[in-house]
Amino acid sequence: MYKTLIPLIALLAGCSSTAPIGDAQAPQQMTSLFGIAEQLTNDLVRHSDDFNDAQMLLIATPVDAASLDKTNPLAVQLQQDLMTSFQQRGYRVTDINVSDSVKAAADGTFILTRDWQKIAANVSVTHVLVSTMTLSRDGVAINARIIDTTDNHVSSAANTFATAQQLPGYLAESNASVSKNGLLYRHERSGIETEHYVGGEQ
Structure with a gap:
């Protein structure tokens, strides 16, 4: 009985010791857009010289x-997430679209608008x-920065970077065929040209 167990234990130990460290396929961690907003908020608050x-x-x-x-769907949603992130941190945020x-x-009751003529004048x-x-x-x-409107000086600045893999609902790799200035360019694979916003032109 013992003679059978000893070789088996040695075999299992040998298998575990020869496996390369970090070889296991861990799922890729996705970055949420709100997570990016929180990161920018934290950096802007931490590096501010006079904003409170x-x-x-x-x-x-x-x-x-x-x-x-020019803007895009990613930018529009990032604005909303930044508003939420700053408010949750206890900052006074005004919504100019009211x-x-x-x-x-x-089809509903509405108070938000993007028509500048309907925005309240006392903002x-x-x-x-x-x-x-x-x-x-x-x-x-x-790149984000907080500007003091009294003299337009930069009170705080922060930046970050995101890939298409981190924001699949907002960014995508370029296609193998890309239209530029009225001409069609064909590449051997996708991802050669600049990435694009989902739903935007390439």
């Missing part, structure tokens, strides 16, 4: 760094959070 939770903060929609007037009147319709803020996004072949770089 007693001041009113307006969080603008992130824009494309190259144009400053209309000065309520619209009652057959007063001391600081604005602005963010830019830059797409690359590897992902998207996000």
Whole structure:
């Protein structure tokens, strides 16, 4: 009985000792967009020189760094998540999209709007959070900064980077065939060109 067990134990020990460390396939950890918002919030709060939770903060929609007037679904949702993240940290956040009147319709009752003519005129803020996004072949770089509206100086700044694998619902690798300036380019595989926002042009 013992003679049979000893070789078996030695065999099992040998198998476990020869297995490479870290060889097990662990599931890839996904980064949620709200997690990115929380990271930016933490960094902006930590590196701020004069912004505090007693001041009113307006969080603008992130824009494309190259144009400053274009946005995308990822940016729109990031704005919402940043508003939630800062408020949960105890900061005073104003929502500029609140209309000065309520619209009652057959399909619902609405008070939020993106029509600047319907936004309440008495919005007063001391600081604005602005963010830019830059797409690359590897992902998207996000730069955020809090601006003091009294003199436009940067009170705090932070940045982060996310890949298409981390934000599959918002980012995607470029296709093998990409249209640029009216011309169609074909590559040997996908992911050669700059990544794109889901639902956006390539």
